[in-house]
Amino acid sequence: MKNPTPPPGTPAGTGQRPEPHRSTVRTRLTPAQAFDTLYAFCAPALVRQTYLLCGRRELARESVEQAFQLAWQRWPEVAVDRDPASWVRAAAHEYALSPWHRFRPRFRHPEPPPADAADRALLAVLLTLPPSYRRTLLLYDGVGLDLPETAAETEASTPATAHRLLHAREALAAALPQLADPAALHTRLAEVASAERLRAARPTAVRAGSERRARFWTRAAIAFTVxxxxxxxxTLRTAPTRYDPPVPPGKTVRGVPPEAAPGALSKKQTALRRKLRSNPASGPEKLLPETR
Structure with missing residues (x-):
């Protein structure tokens, strides 16, 4: 009698599976736990970065919440992404730089600037840069990404990204010469972002808001479909079942004399009418004409 074939992964000469090594045992997180971990790791710093990008505290918090709500709705896609933090950061930056915010009543008036004069000067110069230049400068000199990563996140070519970075640095150095050094600029960006007390919402509240929004749009789509x-x-019930050609427009008929309107009576007709009215006929003479 032959020995049964050992299960896969069993070394030859043994009759049982080997014990798994301790280093290969990993704790699997639920989607909610993985999302909360990513949120706790990225959200606080991302709110400060977005504030440097848009210059508004409330808009920075809203942008980060919107980005993480979108990430929770697309969590199967975000969870397997090569860099989930970069995915969320790109979504937050795109929302913060949307030009439609200028039409919202709550964002028509500027927010109070930073308390420190140097911070106000740096933030004012940043906000004068074009949005694409500002975002490139923040990612490269603030976050610390390299040039290809910055180009990939801003969806631009590497030469275009380098061009934006050089022009942004030149504009910043012309206004603030002490920040011409990239190392000094990186330090100042971190200091300005850390000086503001910007707090992100709880991850449970963000997940709940994302689920409410998903339910709302699902119900709206169902109602629209219905x-x-x-x-x-x-339309099918009230539509006609046969084709009735339209009545053609009227045409002028030529050769028909126009209808004559009644005119004034002649003298003879007037005398006859007066005679008939003064001598009304009565009796059989009214019905029988006189013979002559």
Whole structure:
């Protein structure tokens, strides 16, 4: 009788599976736990970075919350991304730089600037840069990404990203000569961002808001679909079953004399009418004409 084939992974000459090594045993996190871990790791710093990008505290917090709500809705995609933090940062920066915020009533008036004069000067110069230059400068000199990573996150080519970075540095150095050194600029950006007390919401609140938004849009899509189906059914029910050609417009008929309007009576007609009215006929003479 032959020995049974050992299960896969069992060394030859043994009759049982080996014990797994301690280093290969990993604790699997639930999606909510993995999301909360990413949020706790990225959200506080991302709020400060976004503040340097847009110059508004409330908009920075809102941008980060919107980015993480979108990440929770697409968590199967974000969880397997090569760099989930970069995915969320790109979403937050794009939301913060959206030009539609200028039409919102709450963002028509500027927020109070930083308390320190040097911080106000740096933030004012940053906000004068074009959004693409500002974002490139923040990612390269603030976050510390290299040039290809900055180009990939801003969806631009590497030469275009280098061009934006050089022009942003030149504009910043012209206004603030003490920040011409990239190391000094990196330190000042970190100091300005850390000086503001910007707090992110709790991850549970962000997940709950994302789920509420998903339910709202799902119900809205269902209601819109039902409305379209109802309108289509009503159209099919009330639509005509045959084609009735339209009545052609009227045409002028030539050769027909115009209708004559009644004119004034002649003298003979007037005398006859007066005679008939003064001598009304009565009796059989009214019905029988006189013979002559």
């Amino acid at each position: 409305a379209i189906i109802g309108a289509t059914a009503l």
